[in-house]
Amino acid sequence: xxxxxxxxxxxxxxxxxxxxxxxxxxxxxxxxxxxxxxxxxxxxxxxxxxxxxxxxxxxxxxxxxxxxxxxxxxxxxxxxxxxxxxxxxxxxxxxxxxxxxxxxxxxxxxxxxxxxxxxxxxxxxxxxxxxxxxxxxxxxxxxxxxxxx
Amino acid sequence: xxxxxxxxxxxxxxxxxxxxxxxxxxxxxxxxxxxxxxxxxxxxxxxxxxxxxxxxxxxxxxxxxxxxxxxxxxxxxxxxxxxxxxxxxxxxxxxxxxxxxxxxxxxxxxxxxxxxxxxxxxxxxxxxxxxxxxxxxxxxxxxxxxxxx
DNA sequence: GGAAGGTGGTTAAAAGTGGGGAAAAGTGGG
DNA sequence: CCCACTTTTCCCCACTTTTAACCACCTTCC
Numbered sequence: 001x002x003x004x005x006x007x008x009x010x011x012x013x014x015x016x017x018x019x020x021x022x023x024x025x026x027x028x029x030x031x032x033x034x035x036x037x038x039x040x041x042x043x044x045x046x047x048x049x050x051x052x053x054x055x056x057x058x059x060x061x062x063x064x065x066x067x068x069x070x071x072x073x074x075x076x077x078x079x080x081x082x083x084x085x086x087x088x089x090x091x092x093x094x095x096x097x098x099x100x101x102x103x104x105x106x107x108x109x110x111x112x113x114x115x116x117x118x119x120x121x122x123x124x125x126x127x128x129x130x131x132x133x134x135x136x137x138x139x140x141x142x143x144x145x146x147x148x149x
Numbered sequence: 150x151x152x153x154x155x156x157x158x159x160x161x162x163x164x165x166x167x168x169x170x171x172x173x174x175x176x177x178x179x180x181x182x183x184x185x186x187x188x189x190x191x192x193x194x195x196x197x198x199x200x201x202x203x204x205x206x207x208x209x210x211x212x213x214x215x216x217x218x219x220x221x222x223x224x225x226x227x228x229x230x231x232x233x234x235x236x237x238x239x240x241x242x243x244x245x246x247x248x249x250x251x252x253x254x255x256x257x258x259x260x261x262x263x264x265x266x267x268x269x270x271x272x273x274x275x276x277x278x279x280x281x282x283x284x285x286x287x288x289x290x291x292x293x294x295x296x297x298x
Numbered sequence: 299g300g301a302a303g304g305t306g307g308t309t310a311a312a313a314g315t316g317g318g319g320a321a322a323a324g325t326g327g328g
Numbered sequence: 329c330c331c332a333c334t335t336t337t338c339c340c341c342a343c344t345t346t347t348a349a350c351c352a353c354c355t356t357c358c
Contacts, residue, residue, distance in 0.1 A: 010187065011235040011248075016315075024314050028236055091338065115232045140229035143222050144192035147212045173304050240348065
């Protein structure tokens with residue numbers, strides 16, 4: 001039930017952002033023409049998060065019902081969340097226009113990396129992605145070992 | 150429930166990868182035309198794992214519920230898993246196109262070995278497969294002895 | 299010697315990228 | 329409040345590279 005209707009973006013792609021801040025979404029990730037997205041910088045500005053409006057609702061719904069978060073914190077969180085998130089749509093060539101300010105925040109320019117995830121994908125600065133990849137590899141191998149992959 | 154719809158790939162085949170990174174899937178392993186696969190390097194880059202999207206979901210579901218893995222590690226694991234996995238489909242000749250970067254990671258070129266498994270199969274570098282085979286034989290014979298095979 | 303499995307190569311289609319120009323949206327002045 | 333002007337957005341066309349569909353051949357095994 002928790003995964004049945006959820007898309008999953010597989011793989012990693014190296015594409016470029018042009019002078020108009022457009023980025024081509026990998027053809028395999030496209031659903032149809034002029035797909036809608038919510039674009040949002042990751043909390044520590046490491047990368048951009050891109051997801052469908054449905055996925056965004058699902059995610060914020062999870063924050064709504066988490067018992068470990070106080071009512072006050074929740075209110076602040078949601079104000080921040082909605083102010084940081086931006087709306088975007090793909091053009092007929094399958095390109096997404098990224099807001100200028102978000103690109104600056106996560107230092108996106110020229111060659112970038114699109115990273116698949118469950119229900120969403122990420123857009124990374126090339127160098128930063130390499131570093132993160134190296135740092136996360138031991139954890140990945142450890143968990144893979146535990147679950148017998 | 151956990152095995153009923155799970156395919157079983159039997160045997161070992163020595164096929165070749167051509168200059169376009171295409172590899173013929175053994176005829177006995179084929180289901181129909183243009184079958185879909187998820188391709189994924191083994192955690193320590195020993196070989197490639199190939200499975201159906203269903204099997205992939207099943208496998209990642211196992212990680213979701215394992216109590217030995219912390220929430221933090223789980224998040225990192227999933228990010229890595231989805232970025233490493235790639236979509237692939239067989240052509241009408243029953244050949245699978247392997248992503249260039251994955252081939253490099255596990256050193257696949259020319260003659261390779263396809264190894265059957267439960268719900269998935271593996272693609273090995275020829276020399277490495279020979280070595281692993283020899284190393285694993287005593288363990289196999291020991292267990293076979295224990296269970297009286 | 300026929301059929302099926304595996305391999306190689308050519309060609310057509312699709313994906314990724316860049317740029318020009320029309321439409322739309324925002325801005326200021328009369 | 330309307331009009332002119334600037335700026336932004338988005339749609340379309342053109343080009344290059346990559347991908348995948350198709351065709352043909354060789355080998356092996358009944």
